Amino acid sequence: MSLAQEMFAIAPAMGKANLSASQLKLLSGKARWIFRVGEAGFPTIPTILITRAAWDALQAERTRKDTKLRTHWVASLFKLVDKDGKAPLLVVRTSAATLNAGLMPAKTGIPAPAHSEDSVDPSRPLARAIKNAFDSYGFGQGWTARPDEDRGKQIVLIQASAEGEIEQFLTRNSTTGVLGPSPIDGAPLPRLPESIGALVALVDAKAGRHMVCTVSIQRGKVTFLSARPSQVTAAAELEAAVDRVNRKVWSAQNAVSRVDPTRLTQLLHPRLSSAESAIPIATGLGVSPGAASGAIVFNPEDAARLRARGKHCILVLNETGPADIEGMKAATGILTARGGMSSHAGVIARITGKPCVAGVRTLSVDTGEMICRIGDREFRTGDRLTIDGSDGSVYVGMLPLAQPHIGGAIGTLLGWSDTNRTIAVRTNAETVDSAMTALSFGAEGIGLARSEHMFFSPERMVALRRMILSENEDDRLRAVNGLVGFQTGDYSALFSAMKGLPVTVRLFDPPLHEFLPRTNEDIEETAASLGLAVRALRLRLDRIAEVNPMLGHRGVRLAITYPEILQMQMQAIMAGARAASETQSEPVAVEVMVPFVSTASEVAWVRQRAMDIVENSGLLRSGRATFSFGTMLELPRACLRAGDIANIADFISFGTNDLTQTTFGISRDDAPTFLAAYQRKGVYERDPFVTIDEKGVGEMISIAIERGRAANPRLKIGICGEHAGDPASLRFFAGLGVDYVSCSPYRVPVARLTLAQAMLK
Numbered sequence: 226m227s228l229a230q231e232m233f234a235i236a237p238a239m240g241k242a243n244l245s246a247s248q249l250k251l252l253s254g255k256a257r258w259i260f261r262v263g264e265a266g267f268p269t270i271p272t273i274l275i276t277r278a279a280w281d282a283l284q285a286e287r288t289r290k291d292t293k294l295r296t297h298w299v300a301s302l303f304k305l306v307d308k309d310g311k312a313p314l315l316v317v318r319t320s321a322a323t324l325n326a327g328l329m330p331a332k333t334g335i336p337a338p339a340h341s342e343d344s345v346d347p348s349r350p351l352a353r354a355i356k357n358a359f360d361s362y363g364f365g366q367g368w369t370a371r372p373d374e375d376r377g378k379q380i381v382l383i384q385a386s387a388e389g390e391i392e393q394f395l396t397r398n399s400t401t402g403v404l405g406p407s408p409i410d411g412a413p414l415p416r417l418p419e420s421i422g423a424l425v426a427l428v429d430a431k432a433g434r435h436m437v438c439t440v441s442i443q444r445g446k447v448t449f450l451s452a453r454p455s456q457v458t459a460a461a462e463l464e465a466a467v468d469r470v471n472r473k474v475w476s477a478q479n480a481v482s483r484v485d486p487t488r489l490t491q492l493l494h495p496r497l498s499s500a501e502s503a504i505p506i507a508t509g510l511g512v513s514p515g516a517a518s519g520a521i522v523f524n525p526e527d528a529a530r531l532r533a534r535g536k537h538c539i540l541v542l543n544e545t546g547p548a549d550i551e552g553m554k555a556a557t558g559i560l561t562a563r564g565g566m567s568s569h570a571g572v573i574a575r576i577t578g579k580p581c582v583a584g585v586r587t588l589s590v591d592t593g594e595m596i597c598r599i600g601d602r603e604f605r606t607g608d609r610l611t612i613d614g615s616d617g618s619v620y621v622g623m624l625p626l627a628q629p630h631i632g633g634a635i636g637t638l639l640g641w642s643d644t645n646r647t648i649a650v651r652t653n654a655e656t657v658d659s660a661m662t663a664l665s666f667g668a669e670g671i672g673l674a675r676s677e678h679m680f681f682s683p684e685r686m687v688a689l690r691r692m693i694l695s696e697n698e699d700d701r702l703r704a705v706n707g708l709v710g711f712q713t714g715d716y717s718a719l720f721s722a723m724k725g726l727p728v729t730v731r732l733f734d735p736p737l738h739e740f741l742p743r744t745n746e747d748i749e750e751t752a753a754s755l756g757l758a759v760r761a762l763r764l765r766l767d768r769i770a771e772v773n774p775m776l777g778h779r780g781v782r783l784a785i786t787y788p789e790i791l792q793m794q795m796q797a798i799m800a801g802a803r804a805a806s807e808t809q810s811e812p813v814a815v816e817v818m819v820p821f822v823s824t825a826s827e828v829a830w831v832r833q834r835a836m837d838i839v840e841n842s843g844l845l846r847s848g849r850a851t852f853s854f855g856t857m858l859e860l861p862r863a864c865l866r867a868g869d870i871a872n873i874a875d876f877i878s879f880g881t882n883d884l885t886q887t888t889f890g891i892s893r894d895d896a897p898t899f900l901a902a903y904q905r906k907g908v909y910e911r912d913p914f915v916t917i918d919e920k921g922v923g924e925m926i927s928i929a930i931e932r933g934r935a936a937n938p939r940l941k942i943g944i945c946g947e948h949a950g951d952p953a954s955l956r957f958f959a960g961l962g963v964d965y966v967s968c969s970p971y972r973v974p975v976a977r978l979t980l981a982q983a984m985l986k
Contacts, residue, residue: 229297231279234304238265238271238385240728251276254320256380258452259773261431269449270441271305271313271385274320277359278377279464282506283345292341296643299341300408305385314338314386317354319361321379324453327360333386334840338628355381387450389443392417392971396429396436397458402464404429404472405453409437409455418445428452430474433483435465439533459488463634469643477641482985484638486952486978490514490615492635494580495973496612498627503620506598509585510564510570510897511617514971517558517580517983518611519602524593525552532556539610541597543590544894545570546684547739550678553577557610562588565897567882567914575950575969580614584897588619604696639667639951639974642981647966650976651727654943655715660722663970669725669979670814672878672967673721673945676794677735679715680708684742687754693737694755694765705793712794716801725811729878729967730943731857732831733783734820736774741766775883775892780821780859784831795835797841798849813850818878820857825869828856832873857945858929859883867929878967881954885913888922893976914947917954930961944966952979957984 226247235242235252236259244260256274263269279294286294304593306312311519315335334356338344358381392415394406406425408414421440424447425670428436436458439450440704441946453637466484470473475483485649494515497503497731519537520527525548531538532555546565553559553573557580561570564583574581590597595606598902599619604610612622652663660671671853671943688707695701703903720728721740742751752762784791793815801811819831844850855876858864864884867877886893891900891913903909917923926944933940948954950972959980968976 228279228282229294230890231276232273232298232301233827234271234273234301234389236269236272237259237304238307238782251378253322253380255318255451255453256320256382257455258432258436259382259427259449262424262449262452262799264429265427265431265450267427271307271386273301273304273383274380275301275383276377277379277381277559279357279360279797280331280355280381281377287345295341295345299344302344302383303336305383312317315351317351317358318382318451319358321362322384325538328337329362333652333937342835346863351383355383360577364657373929378800382451384450387441387448389441389446389448390415391439391441391450393437393439395419395455395885396425396432396438396452397457397465398461399435399455402435402457402461402466402468406438406786407530415444418447419440420445420447422580424449424496429469431661433469433475433479451662456548459491460634463492463638463696467634467637480638480644480983481642481645481978484978486975486982489635489974489978490971492613493974494578495626495628496615498625499613503611503624505618505620506586506602507607509560509588509617509619510566510571511581512564512568512581512582512583513559513565513574513612514615515558515578515580515627516611516613516615516624518609518626519557520607521597521610522552522556522606523590523595523597525549525555527606528552528555532669538821540571540614541588541590541604541610542592544568545573546594547677558582558614560585560588560612562586562590563897564894565900565914566834568883569891572882572947572969575947575971576653578662578971580612582612582614582617582619585617586617614899620978633782635974639977642978643667645981645984646977647704647984648980649947650973650980651729651943651965651967652970652973653967654970655719656972657718657722659721663973664722666970666973667964668726668970668973670729670967671723672727672729672943672949672965673818674719674728674730675734675741676712676730677733679712680740681967685711687751689740690751691739691755693769693789694757694762698767702789705789709793709797709800711801712746712797713804717804719803720810720813720815721804723814724809725814729818729943730798731796731818731820731977732781733790734779734780734857736771737769737778738771738774740796741769745808752874758819765891775886781819781827781831782821784819788834791834792838795838800971802843802850803842806844806847812848814845815850816853816855816876818855818857818876821882821883822856822858823862824869825866825873828870829873839966853941854939856896860887861925863931864925865932866933868936871933871940874937876941876943876964877929877933878943878945879929881922881926881944881948882918885918885922885948888920888925889913911953916951917957918947919957923957926958930963941965950975955979956983960970 259272317332335350346352361381398407435455436452437453437455441448466480497516507827521537522538528540537557539558540561560579561583566572570583585601589856597604609623611620649669649672652668653673654660655678692704742748752759802815806813853875855874855879859880882985942963945967949966950968
């Protein structure tokens with residue numbers, strides 16, 4: 226395309242614009258909407274467009290005698306002149322694809338150039354305004370780092386001045402999504418002629434989003450001047466999408482493809498209603514969305530106590546561990562000094578739907594003194610804080626919260642999305658409450674029930690610690706038998722809640738140190754509950770301590786070294802399935818997954834013993850239950866030997882949290898201390914614990930799927946790490962042909978929509 230073609234009318238005063246395909250590609254921001262409205266035949270202010278490349282060429286031409294481009298430029302300016310032949314006053318506007326506060330505001334009341342030289346002379350009003358408009362693109366946009374051709378495609382609009390009253394309005398209500406016109410920011414809606422309804426419908430159909438329209442009104446006649454997108458709530462955006470389908474402006478597939486999945490989480494959690502004037506005292510990582518206010522507590526017991534009284538509280542800790550889960554459930558929100566997106570705090574908060582801010586570097590907690598410091602401020606039990614788990618902000622006091630307006634639009638949209646989706650969406654849950662939440666969001670089963678998470682009540686923790694600390698097999702067997710009853714009831718309730726949908730139970734996978742007492746007080750209480758001397762307990766703790774427990778005695782290694790643990794779990798699972806099968810007509814769909822394997826021989830060893838217990842139960846012969854055995858791939862060696870493993874497994878599921886740790890050699894809990902610097906310096910483009918590393922971890926997964934399916938074409942494949950709730954990661958997984966993903970309950974809607982969109986592309 227020649228430079229002469231980069232100065233053209235998008236809404237001529239007379240006739241219609243006739244743009245080439247190359248010229249259409251230049252339209253961005255306001256220019257696109259001006260052209261579309263004029264093209265549809267609605268009265269539109271005369272407008273021409275010029276690119277930076279064409280403007281620079283006009284300036285270069287001033288040093289030469291050649292004036293071919295200027296002749297074309299002047300001819301373009303004449304497209305702003307109506308049939309009366311009178312040159313109008315002019316308006317110069319920027320027109321960028323994204324809103325930027327640094328861009329020059331519209332410059333109005335510019336006299337038309339008297340001579341052709343004036344039209345390009347920066348000392349004259351029109352050319353000066355155009356130059357200033359192009360110069361303003363440098364603010365905050367980083368154009369100097371972009372290729373010259375991108376910079377050259379920046380555009381400026383020159384319009385005829387409008388006569389009459391200038392008015393602005395929204396095409397749709399910013400809260401409800403109802404088709405407008407609607408007022409902007411609560412201002413009164415101006416008096417508008419009835420014909421405005423046609424313009425509103427037109428702009429809404431063309432843009433497919435909330436728009437701020439600027440028009441002139443003279444003697445009841447409306448003339449369109451420009452439009453720009455407006456940021457509105459996710460609820461309003463969703464309601465508008467469904468309404469467009471009902472009005473037959475969009476198809477259901479259009480609606481599914483055009484809603485941002487990441488915004489759905491805003492519909493499921495409280496949010497700050499007026500944080501604009503509040504200044505955060507600290508900022509960390511928003512690891513679980515939503516906002517929460519409450520009194521500070523420093524231990525699970527106080528959180529449970531306040532919850533019982535109907536009070537809101539924020540659990541504040543340096544970091545959370547398994548022993549804190551009951552307190553995390555009781556708290557309204559969680560605040561930690563350490564940890565990242567896939568830390569214990571982040572994972573549990575998302576499962577339970579609690580807002581959580583982690584990795585606040587200016588926070589330090591002294592649980593003994595029951596105080597914390599955030600920066601140079603000190604807080605005690607009962608002081609009030611507000612946290613925003615969406616952006617990681619921490620505020621002093623109780624800020625007002627708003628409950629989202631949901632309506633039925635989210636259910637309608639997700640129903641449409643399911644018609645396009647072939648990959649199932651399950652949930653990570655081990656309690657009936659979490660399972661029911663996930664089912665209400667459309668989960669199609671449980672892809673990860675962490676069995677060790679069922680032991681965090683005080684009496685169960687005592688029994689579990691007795692098992693871990695047993696000196697010999699007989700003692701351990703007696704301790705294990707005491708746990709069967711607990712687990713049987715848990716599994717029965719979980720299977721019953723899922724009503725025949727698959728439930729994947731992950732066998733024990735705790736680094737044992739997470740369940741052992743740490744503080745002096747905790748050690749003394751544990752010794753008393755187990756009937757041991759404190760000194761004897763300390764000696765046992767020293768004997769089983771590990772230097773690197775995350776790569777130590779955990780997962781399948783526990784099942785092999787302590788087969789009585791495996792026996793207890795399998796007996797409890799089958800007893801729970803039997804109990805559930807007696808109260809429902811649907812067969813119980815049991816899936817057992819052995820974690821942290823590295824060799825096929827480990828899988829074979831566990832499978833043989835697990836299947837003996839399953840077959841002895843008689844449930845499979847009765848038809849009241851189905852059973853599948855699989856493994857969780859979290860280690861690079863397991864991925865590389867997936868073909869061997871697939872020969873003895875019905876399914877494999879990738880634990881992407883640990884697989885990312887073991888592939889990168891990075892602890893996910895320690896990563897936040899340096900990953901932020903890596904991202905700032907461009908060493909890592911993204912946090913690999915948030916969005917899957919496609920070139921490394923992703924290739925491991927791809928290799929495992931290819932080798933696994935080659936060995937066992939019937940192999941079912943799932944993803945059950947936290948990446949299964951991240952849209953960018955989900956799009957990658959969709960291309961690998963997995964059968965299901967499993968994510969936290971509150972991420973189920975995000976996964977449903979994202980996977981449907983992936984199928985449409």
